[in-house]
Amino acid sequence: MSKFNLNEMSQTYYDVLKEIGNIGAGNATTALAQMLQCKVDMKVPQVKLLSFSEVGILMGGEEQLMAGIYLLVEGDIRGSIMFLLEYHSARSLVAKLMGMECEGTEFSEMEMSALKEIGNIITGAYLNSLSTLTGLTIYPSVPDLSIDMAGAILSVPAIEFGTLGDKLLLIQTQFTDEIDLDGYFMLIPDMESYDKILSSLGM
């Protein structure tokens, strides 16, 4: 029987996630600054355990247009990770990366590819911090991208969390300075991987 119960998460596990969030966001900030060649700062990430309905509200409603970058994870830990950001933030981020304004309202093939790469680097930064902290090996898959309503994109991690409980666990990070964006990060290990994370940390 697994030790982990999402509905009764211990304060210690919460703190561990917060620390992973902190280090991960720090790494992501450095990576973003290098990639965009501009100053990027971050606020202290917030770890939140929310009910399904609260998540939509946090992101500005279920119909808010978002960009979600999703990767599967294999290795010692199995599961998936997702990085979500609001549509307009995504556009300005891509514009900055490619050094030009995005035309029209739809992403071109090239811009989508750039966005996937941004997601790849940011999720990679979080995974690195998790891997360093736990000593576990983690291999992410290639990223996939969806641009759609927040509710629809969130249904994917929500369903995975839904097999464990009725809450969704996310890390909210604000990147500021020369860019300004709210990013949401979700790590969704499967049941056995939760136990592996906890025991690798001696819990």
Place this chain on the structure above:
Amino acid sequence: MGEIIKVGMADLNVCAAPDAITTLGLGSCIGIAIRDPITKIGGLAHIMLPDSKQIKNNSNLYKFADTGIDELIRLLLLKGASRQRLVAKIAGGAQMFAFQNKSDLVRVGERNAEACVEILKRLNIPLLAQDTGLNYGRTVVFYPETGDYKIKAVGKEETVI
């Protein structure tokens, strides 16, 4: 014009005409709309997973197709709908990310749709229309007055099934 009642994820509700029921941003989840065309009583369930029996932590009845549909029917009958007259429409069940069939979880949208079709068939509730699958999110509004099930998606024309 009646009110529009909102149903969240892993949630359900029932109403009577002229009121309507909506759920926003269905992804791989399914919106199951059931109504009695004579009393014009209808309801909508937003389910996330196909089968409560495959999950250990299954206390939330509204989360699963099997228990969600049972609950929806129970509430419809309580409100005065007739069991024999019930008809259904379903929408949602998209595959939001294109990963090539890595696991059952990736195919969950498709599995959700299959489960709903099967359960409705077993319960002898005619499935009048269905808009499921593909790779985009849907916002739906169900009108028990007419049985219209309105579907909105990003960058697409609104449709009614």
